[in-house]
Amino acid sequence: MKTVIYNIGTLAGILPEGVTKLEGSEMNHVECIEDAYVVIEDGVIKEFGHCPAGLGVQNRATPLAAEGGARSYAVGGVVLDSQTCRTDGADEYIDAKGGIVMPAFCDSHTHIVYAGCRDGEFRDKIAGLSYEEIAARGGGILNSADLLHETSEDELYEQAMVRVHEIMAMGTGAVEIKSGYGLTVEDELKMLRVIKRIKETAPITVRANFLGAHAVGRAYRGRQSEYVDLVCNEMLPAVAAEGLADFVDVFCDAGFFTVEETDMILSKAAEYGITPKIHANELEVSGGVQVGVRHGALSVDHLEKTTDAEIEALRGSRTMPTMLPGCSFFLGIPYGNAKGYIEAGLPVALASDYNPGSSPSGNMRFVMALGCIRMRLTPEQSFNACTINTAYAMGVSDILGSITVGKKANLIITKKVPSLAFIPYSHQTPVIEKVILNGIAI
Numbered sequence: 001m002k003t004v005i006y007n008i009g010t011l012a013g014i015l016p017e018g019v020t021k022l023e024g025s026e027m028n029h030v031e032c033i034e035d036a037y038v039v040i041e042d043g044v045i046k047e048f049g050h051c052p053a054g055l056g057v058q059n060r061a062t063p064l065a066a067e068g069g070a071r072s073y074a075v076g077g078v079v080l081d082s083q084t085c086r087t088d089g090a091d092e093y094i095d096a097k098g099g100i101v102m103p104a105f106c107d108s109h110t111h112i113v114y115a116g117c118r119d120g121e122f123r124d125k126i127a128g129l130s131y132e133e134i135a136a137r138g139g140g141i142l143n144s145a146d147l148l149h150e151t152s153e154d155e156l157y158e159q160a161m162v163r164v165h166e167i168m169a170m171g172t173g174a175v176e177i178k179s180g181y182g183l184t185v186e187d188e189l190k191m192l193r194v195i196k197r198i199k200e201t202a203p204i205t206v207r208a209n210f211l212g213a214h215a216v217g218r219a220y221r222g223r224q225s226e227y228v229d230l231v232c233n234e235m236l237p238a239v240a241a242e243g244l245a246d247f248v249d250v251f252c253d254a255g256f257f258t259v260e261e262t263d264m265i266l267s268k269a270a271e272y273g274i275t276p277k278i279h280a281n282e283l284e285v286s287g288g289v290q291v292g293v294r295h296g297a298l299s300v301d302h303l304e305k306t307t308d309a310e311i312e313a314l315r316g317s318r319t320m321p322t323m324l325p326g327c328s329f330f331l332g333i334p335y336g337n338a339k340g341y342i343e344a345g346l347p348v349a350l351a352s353d354y355n356p357g358s359s360p361s362g363n364m365r366f367v368m369a370l371g372c373i374r375m376r377l378t379p380e381q382s383f384n385a386c387t388i389n390t391a392y393a394m395g396v397s398d399i400l401g402s403i404t405v406g407k408k409a410n411l412i413i414t415k416k417v418p419s420l421a422f423i424p425y426s427h428q429t430p431v432i433e434k435v436i437l438n439g440i441a442i
């Protein structure tokens with residue numbers, strides 16, 4: 001199957017092969033080609049480049065005959081007719097109508113497999129209760145765990161797929177999904193099996209993250225160390241035996257799990273060869289960044305509360321600092337210091353944290369906008385934080401996150417807009433015209 005996207009106003013997010021993340025001042029730039037085309041073959045980017053005048057932009061359709069006698073132009077092994085843009089040799093032609101074509105967003109931190117929602121707690125939040133106060137009253141994560149326990153695997157899958165379709169339509173082409181609303185061996189496995197089923201049935205690229213240590217299960221209230229033993233000695237072996245997790249995660253923060261408990265869980269996960277990612281420093285400076293870096297975590301996520309010590313710990317590591325501005329927005333808590341991290345030469349990724357309690361939205365374009373509006377990133381920095389760097393944070397930047405020959409053709413085509421900056425600037429204007437996953441328009 002060969003597809004040609006033509007009439008592209010701006011092809012944005014081009015990176016050379018082998019670049020898996022951008023850090024510091026590298027994040028300041030987005031490589032673009034004006035008046036471009038892309039050739040996709042069997043779901044993969046085969047070729048891209050600049051179109052000569054008359055081929056790329058409809059309203060400048062000068063016949064090539066006027067430019068030296070040729071009536072057509074070869075693109076990606078197919079021949080585009082200069083008048084009609086029709087060719088022989090491709091199966092499908094997509095007219096981008098002068099819009100931007102960019103890599104689909106990668107969302108490296110979500111919890112989109114959950115049952116029901118927590119709109120009741122929304123009222124508690126509005127009334128002034130904090131996230132910690134709601135959790136202390138048995139709400140929050142435990143509320144979701146109760147609902148999930150009563151929901152069948154099929155029903156859970158159906159509910160999650162509604163969200164999967166929702167985020168795909170908003171331009172997300174890869175998503176990491178965490179467990180962590182089960183909190184018993186059986187229910188954690190149930191969640192991870194649902195994630196596996198999404199991976200097998202949806203066109204979006206999925207990575208699964210086992211987050212048994214999201215909160216202490218209700219049956220273990222007051223017996224936290226026994227719950228940690230359950231995670232290490234029963235949940236992890238069962239998850240590994242079924243091959244259900246690409247990553248392991250721990251909520252290392254005030255009121256949740258300590259650095260020592262996190263260290264125990266990550267050590268156990270290492271025995272099964274499962275790479276860690278960490279929830280850290282959302283509520284307090286928790287030490288979660290340092291324990292994550294020590295264990296070679298692929299990312300440390302949240303980071304609303306950090307000091308220079310976290311920046312120093314991350315320097316020279318392979319760990320991607322990931323911030324979740326949608327969570328800061330919804331909870332009214334501080335935003336991570338993304339600008340400070342970039343000025344220190346570090347990379348930064350921005351993900352949605354889509355979950356029912358603290359960020360009930362998976363709109364990565366809004367995340368990109370919050371990166372600019374609330375975290376003071378430039379549109380280019382925010383773009384890179386939501387594409388190549390989130391691809392890195394979920395271990396898929398070798399196949400996604402940029403316009404690169406050989407990568408999966410997971411792309412967004414926008415309406416004709418004035419600039420790349422317009423995408424986060426006019427963030428509620430519906431600019432996404434088409435989303436392409438694996439080379440096919442969804």
Ligand SMILES: [Zn+2]
Nearest residue numbers: 109111279353
């Ligand atoms: Zn989270």
